[in-house]
Amino acid sequence: MDNVNQISVSITYGHPRKLTLINIFVEKNTIVREAIEKSGILNLFPEINLECAGIGVFSKIVELSTPLHHRDRIEIYCPLIIDPRQARRNRASKS
Numbered sequence: 001m002d003n004v005n006q007i008s009v010s011i012t013y014g015h016p017r018k019l020t021l022i023n024i025f026v027e028k029n030t031i032v033r034e035a036i037e038k039s040g041i042l043n044l045f046p047e048i049n050l051e052c053a054g055i056g057v058f059s060k061i062v063e064l065s066t067p068l069h070h071r072d073r074i075e076i077y078c079p080l081i082i083d084p085r086q087a088r089r090n091r092a093s094k095s
Contacts (some may be wrong), residue, residue: 008024054076
């Protein structure tokens with residue numbers, strides 16, 4: 001780490017065709033929204049809508065205003081294409 005006032009965080013996005021992981025340094029007291037914006041992931045995936053997307057830190061859903069800690073992993077969740085229960089029903093009906 002370059003500076004004692006910085007922390008390391010990672011941002012992941014599970015796009016259906018590709019998992020993306022970006023590691024960045026941010027200032028202490030940075031919130032989730034700021035880290036996502038700083039990472040540049042919104043430029044790579046313009047379909048991400050932070051107001052609608054599920055956002056988590058280590059699989060726990062959080063608000064965009066959640067403060068981050070050193071080595072946190074921010075996860076941006078893709079919207080489901082189909083309900084998992086319906087997908088199971090569809091597979092079972094084909095059998």
